[in-house]
Amino acid sequence: MGFLKEFKEFAVKGNVMDLAVGVIIGGAFGKIVTSIVNDVIMPVVSAIIGTPDFTNMYLVLKGEAPDGAPLAAARGIDGNVVFAYGSFITEVINFTLLALCVFLLVKGINQLRKKEAAAVEPEPAGPPAPTQEDLLAEIRDLLKNQGK
Numbered sequence: 138m139g140f141l142k143e144f145k146e147f148a149v150k151g152n153v154m155d156l157a158v159g160v161i162i163g164g165a166f167g168k169i170v171t172s173i174v175n176d177v178i179m180p181v182v183s184a185i186i187g188t189p190d191f192t193n194m195y196l197v198l199k200g201e202a203p204d205g206a207p208l209a210a211a212r213g214i215d216g217n218v219v220f221a222y223g224s225f226i227t228e229v230i231n232f233t234l235l236a237l238c239v240f241l242l243v244k245g246i247n248q249l250r251k252k253e254a255a256a257v258e259p260e261p262a263g264p265p266a267p268t269q270e271d272l273l274a275e276i277r278d279l280l281k282n283q284g285k
Contacts, residue, residue, distance in 0.1 A: 170235045178230065194223030 147153065179191060193208045200217035202210065211219050267275075 166238070167235065170238060171231055174227065174231050174234060178234070179227065182230075191223040191227045194226070195219050195221040 183191065195208050195211060197211060198218040198220050200214060202214060202217060208221055211217060
């Protein structure tokens with residue numbers, strides 16, 4: 138029973154639950170970014186450069202493929218060596234947008250935390266405390282005045 142109790146304490150800890158929530162939200166967020174790239178950005182980019190689908194952009198390094206053949210067909214020909222750079226371009230765009238979104242999210246959260254910290258920060262309590270030199274000078278002056 139000790140093992141089960143220890144496992145339950147571990148699984149219910151705040152850090153583990155936060156991580157689980159982060160992974161789930163991260164997966165959903167990744168799908169949103171993929172949709173933005175595939176459905177919004179890539180059509181605009183492909184309209185500019187004239188290629189409607191980056192995934193079928195490739196270069197045959199060895200062998201031959203018919204002009205305009207999809208990537209799967211070019212890879213399916215025996216002896217062909219295909220350098221498929223279109224999917225890589227799409228993934229780089231996905232990563233860049235995801236990194237930008239995460240950066241903006243973290244930046245926004247940090248600004249909110251700074252505002253909260255500034256609102257909660259206590260006011261300084263009166264004048265600053267005297268230094269050791271100030272106290273010694275005061276004692277010296279009191280001793281001088283007692284001798285008069």
